[in-house]
Amino acid sequence: MRISELAERSGSSIATVKFYIREGMLPRGEVTSATSAEYGDDHLARLRLISALTDVRGLPLGRVKEILALIDEPDLDPVAVLGRAIGALPPYVNGDRDEYPRAQAVIEALGLTYDPAFSAVPQLEDAIRALEHAGLDTTPGTLRRYADAMRAVALEEVGPLSEMSLPRAISYSVLGTALYEPLMLALRRLAHQHLLSEGTAHRPRRS
């Protein structure tokens, strides 16, 4: 396809496509004449990945480039490379601490894998600390309820990975993490609203 079709199908402007090419984020098309080049489905898929990360999730360009570099040269252990790619997604919390005592205790109690290099560990630490500070319930039974729900969701999500090459798996994991998160959160809020709307059982007392 020509650059105009590529732009249209990806939802980006031609100027934006050219910008990504200049930045080295998108490979040049195959030159077919002095004034035109041909682009393929790989270009389109990559452009959609870039667009989802920048336009939808608002990632800084540097973070998107980190992810693209991992896709282009995934010369690490698959678990490590996927962990690093997911670490380029928000939320960005300070991950340079020596210890994450709350996260470590919870992860071990849940029988999950504790690896302090994985960005979700400091994220969990901060989330638990914020809950404690606000006086909300962080007892093991409550945390396990959330963990069980997330494990059930995650189990379905990782299923397709074993059929994928590592570069494809990175793109799938990053997109899936970035784009199903807002879906889940919206569905949780809608479930609350529905439970309150469908009857008076859960409604607070009128003050």
Add this chain to the structure above:
Amino acid sequence: MRISELAERSGSSIATVKFYIREGMLPRGEVTSATSAEYGDDHLARLRLISALTDVRGLPLGRVKEILALIDEPDLDPVAVLGRAIGALPPYVNGDRDEYPRAQAVIEALGLTYDPAFSAVPQLEDAIRALEHAGLDTTPGTLRRYADAMRAVALEEVGPLSEMSLPRAISYSVLGTALYEPLMLALRRLAHQHLLSEGTAHRPRRS
């Protein structure tokens, strides 16, 4: 307690506490002498709510004030007032559209309550559109899987509401939505990592 103890227990500085009082977000303490005032547990709870919203979730001050105004004068239907309070939380998406066709179809298919005034509806619309655009799975079975997991989580969460006054319920709902969201997302990412770490069944092929 004195303002110094209030500040210490809330994790805010005295200057910050005084700022919230000047802004009308926190009631003045009971004056006990020309130079001191006494603060109670209500002040502490409110300060922790403000701090969770501003410091942890990064809400603009105007949004926090909206929530506080609803707590102080919840003169609406409980479902409507809770919906408005939750609507002051991020993500902030354009909610002024006439129609949300993707969200409406999904909400109705799931048997949930469709109310386009509720902020999670435009959030769901945008989330589904982003998934479609990136070429990810938005088939009814997949969306139902996420919705079922979120409904199970939500059912436990709304349980305590029926024992609460409306102002207390607003604070509980806002804090619970704002602070369990990061927890869930971290736990989902940790579940992915654990499933990949514990065996090779889900691992992508080495490219």
